[in-house]
Amino acid sequence: MTSHEHAAPVARRLLTPGVLMLLALVGAAMIFAIIRFAFGLSVATNLDQQHPWGIWIAIDVATGVALAAGGFTSAALVYVFNRNRFHSLVRPALLTAMLGYTFVGMGLMADLGRYYNIWHPALPSMWQGNSVLFEVGMCVMCYLTVLYIEFLPLVCERFIGDTGRPRLARLCARIDRVVRRTMFVFILAGVVLSCLHQSSLGHLMVIAPTKMHALWYTPLLGLLFLLSAAAVGFPMIIVESLWSSWSFSRQPEMHLLRELARFIPPLLGVYLAFIIGNMAVRETYGELRTVSPQTVCFGIEVAAGVVLPLVMLLMDRVRRSPRLLLTACLLIVFGVAFNRINVFLVAYQPPFAERAYFPSVGEIVVTTGLMAGLVLVYRVIVTYLPVLTPTSRSVAT
Amino acid sequence: MKSSANRRWFLKSLALAGAPVVCPTVEADETDGHESGATSSGTMGVLMDITQCVGCRKCEYACGQAAGFNVPPIETFDDRAVFENDRRPGPASYTVVNRYAAGESPERFVKVNCLHCNEPACASACLVGALQKTATGAVVYDPWKCMGCRYCMVACPFQIPAYEYDNAFTPQVRKCTMCADRIANGARVPACVEICPKECLIYGRRDELLALAHDRIRQHPDRYVEHIYGEHEAGGASWLYLSDRRFADLGFVAVPAAAPSHLTETLQHAVFKHWAPPACLYGLLGAIMWLSRRPDDEPKTSPAVPTMPPRLKGAVS
Ligand code: SF4
Ligand code: SF4
Numbered sequence: 153m154t155s156h157e158h159a160a161p162v163a164r165r166l167l168t169p170g171v172l173m174l175l176a177l178v179g180a181a182m183i184f185a186i187i188r189f190a191f192g193l194s195v196a197t198n199l200d201q202q203h204p205w206g207i208w209i210a211i212d213v214a215t216g217v218a219l220a221a222g223g224f225t226s227a228a229l230v231y232v233f234n235r236n237r238f239h240s241l242v243r244p245a246l247l248t249a250m251l252g253y254t255f256v257g258m259g260l261m262a263d264l265g266r267y268y269n270i271w272h273p274a275l276p277s278m279w280q281g282n283s284v285l286f287e288v289g290m291c292v293m294c295y296l297t298v299l300y301i302e303f304l305p306l307v308c309e310r311f312i313g314d315t316g317r318p319r320l321a322r323l324c325a326r327i328d329r330v331v332r333r334t335m336f337v338f339i340l341a342g343v344v345l346s347c348l349h350q351s352s353l354g355h356l357m358v359i360a361p362t363k364m365h366a367l368w369y370t371p372l373l374g375l376l377f378l379l380s381a382a383a384v385g386f387p388m389i390i391v392e393s394l395w396s397s398w399s400f401s402r403q404p405e406m407h408l409l410r411e412l413a414r415f416i417p418p419l420l421g422v423y424l425a426f427i428i429g430n431m432a433v434r435e436t437y438g439e440l441r442t443v444s445p446q447t448v449c450f451g452i453e454v455a456a457g458v459v460l461p462l463v464m465l466l467m468d469r470v471r472r473s474p475r476l477l478l479t480a481c482l483l484i485v486f487g488v489a490f491n492r493i494n495v496f497l498v499a500y501q502p503p504f505a506e507r508a509y510f511p512s513v514g515e516i517v518v519t520t521g522l523m524a525g526l527v528l529v530y531r532v533i534v535t536y537l538p539v540l541t542p543t544s545r546s547v548a549t
Numbered sequence: 550m551k552s553s554a555n556r557r558w559f560l561k562s563l564a565l566a567g568a569p570v571v572c573p574t575v576e577a578d579e580t581d582g583h584e585s586g587a588t589s590s591g592t593m594g595v596l597m598d599i600t601q602c603v604g605c606r607k608c609e610y611a612c613g614q615a616a617g618f619n620v621p622p623i624e625t626f627d628d629r630a631v632f633e634n635d636r637r638p639g640p641a642s643y644t645v646v647n648r649y650a651a652g653e654s655p656e657r658f659v660k661v662n663c664l665h666c667n668e669p670a671c672a673s674a675c676l677v678g679a680l681q682k683t684a685t686g687a688v689v690y691d692p693w694k695c696m697g698c699r700y701c702m703v704a705c706p707f708q709i710p711a712y713e714y715d716n717a718f719t720p721q722v723r724k725c726t727m728c729a730d731r732i733a734n735g736a737r738v739p740a741c742v743e744i745c746p747k748e749c750l751i752y753g754r755r756d757e758l759l760a761l762a763h764d765r766i767r768q769h770p771d772r773y774v775e776h777i778y779g780e781h782e783a784g785g786a787s788w789l790y791l792s793d794r795r796f797a798d799l800g801f802v803a804v805p806a807a808a809p810s811h812l813t814e815t816l817q818h819a820v821f822k823h824w825a826p827p828a829c830l831y832g833l834l835g836a837i838m839w840l841s842r843r844p845d846d847e848p849k850t851s852p853a854v855p856t857m858p859p860r861l862k863g864a865v866s
């Protein structure tokens with residue numbers, strides 16, 4: 153049963169037109185980042201006294217964390233539930249999670265007014281255990297560390313047996329041995345930490361009951377966040393896998409992805425059940441009778457982002473076709489991303505607001521730049537480190 | 550000594566309750582510089598009797614002076630044009646006075662500032678404890694701790710904390726401090742209370758202010774609505790308001806009596822009760838990992854796969 157193909161660096165030219173475009177986006181974001189750090193948030197953003205949070209929190213942080221869920225869901229599937237045939241999907245998911253959280257941190261730095269104090273929650277003298285944000289901060293910090301540790305073996309593998317650099321090779325071998333012996337501790341910790349902060353991210357808005365639209369406000373917001381994160385993990389892995397197969401002109405790993413897609417409907421179904429159950433218990437369905445930006449957004453979020461892909465993925469035909477599978481998975485990714493934007497921005501209706509919040513050019517450019525940067529670094533890392541498993545032939549499982 | 554002063558002041562309040570004009574500056578014979586802190590059990594607060602306010606905006610001036618803001622000369626505060634639009638406290642003003650006219654009835658003025666909640670949502674939200682409810686009742690801010698995440702602004706149900714978005718390097722959260730520094734330095738009352746010519750602002754122990762307010766309502770049911778804003782809102786606040794009009798018509802937000810911090814703190818403490826839920830989840834996942842292990846399934850060649858040492862069981866429990 154050791155027929156797993158080895159993950160290997162991708163032998164491809166790095167500077168393609170696509171990469172150049174990504175570089176341009178990152179460059180533009182850097183200009184606006186400089187403006188933000190030199191002249192302050194008022195110059196770079198559309199935030200105001202009523203809208204303290206914009207897309208840097210809703211997208212860069214909240215959506216970023218949700219879409220990095222592939223890391224903990226794949227780790228849970230392969231290592232906790234021992235579905236080893238999906239093993240080749242773990243490394244790309246781990247890399248995405250690691251980069252995702254790193255970029256969450258960078259987005260947060262841009263948003264924090266006193267970014268140089270970002271380490272304060274680590275000081276016991278400032279611990280404030282009543283704060284949900286404290287828990288989010290601590291868990292994210294710990295999880296990021298866990299992700300880096302989980303990633304170490306990939307880096308070590310690159311240098312083990314490197315005869316040109318025997319010292320480095322020996323060091324890597326030693327690190328690799330230690331990390332692999334203790335890896336299960338970190339894998340379990342990673343899953344627990346993920347469950348904790350994915351749900352706490354939802355708890356954040358529970359403190360503002362009078363400002364939140366009834367369609368989204370519920371004390372169960374944390375649970376809904378956790379369920380949606382769990383549901384979006386595999387679709388993210390599928391999207392990434394198909395996307396990298398195409399961009400590296402490889403055969404998509406359909407035999408695996410089709411199998412993986414079978415786990416999605418139950419996860420998505422539980423999420424949908426809780427959305428509906430919550431509406432029924434809190435009797436918020438009446439809100440849907442009126443047409444407002446909020447009700448429209450909620451309708452799109454649930455119909456296009458949850459119900460439609462759920463129905464699609466129940467069909468074998470969809471799971472077999474790369475294109476349809478990609479469509480369904482993209483819909484789920486959209487649904488969860490839109491949910492985070494809705495909860496943090498659309499549902500947030502503060503009193504005394506003079507105008508609605510809409511992101512500034514600077515906010516949008518920085519956000520797209522961060523995404524482009526993530527893709528770029530991903531591209532560079534798979535070029536040099538053994539992350540992706542070549543699949544020109546099908547892998548026996 | 551302090552409490553006796555309060556009692557005297559309180560009795561005076563009651564005696565004068567028929568004509569609700571109460572000297573806000575208490576007895577002048579108090580020589581102890583620090584007498585106004587909450588040396589007795591109750592926290593301090595301010596009662597604003599909206600029926601007494603003439604909208605002179607002197608409190609805005611005094612507050613700006615006390616807080617060290619760049620304030621224009623006091624004459625400029627006579628300008629009534631500012632009443633055209635409702636204003637909000639901001640990064641350069643801890644308090645503003647708004648006017649509310651309603652047809653025939655006389656115009657009313659409302660001074661807006663932080664209410665210094667008994668269980669402040671802002672302080673519960675702050676992840677580094679930069680906002681704290683002090684023993685005197687004031688909710689104060691420590692910029693050196695603050696990260697500038699602005700979660701406090703999300704959390705405050707009264708939409709009070711303001712942010713210095715213009716400041717690129719050392720932005721602060723700004724809101725009324727109930728003059729905590731001033732009072733620690735010996736002032737007997739907050740700057741806005743001191744300057745108020747109509748004595749519609751009264752500084753004192755919260756429980757006594759509440760008693761006074763209830764007493765006024767009881768004695769003049771025709772003059773006041775039966776609602777003391779701040780008595781129960783969001784778990785109660787140090788700052789209290791008496792009015793002859795519905796608070797909803799005077800720019801006050803309707804806030805339920807439950808403190809918002811209870812909602813999140815209940816969840817938070819349930820998830821972390823004795824660390825049991827995270828530890829149980831860890832143990833459960835560890836058990837599943839152990840039980841679902843198929844020895845022949847372990848690809849020996851692939852790194853990042855946990856090798857399962859025999860001591861796993863002990864380690865995860
Ligand atoms: S009014 Fe707002 S800012 Fe003031 S103490 Fe209450 S929650 Fe905090
Ligand atoms: S902005 Fe500062 S005071 Fe407000 S919650 Fe964040 S760290 Fe605390």
Ligand code: SF4
Pocket residue numbers: 611612613615616643644662724725726727728739740741742
């Ligand atoms: S109590 Fe002090 S800080 Fe608050 S409004 Fe009055 S003068 Fe300003």
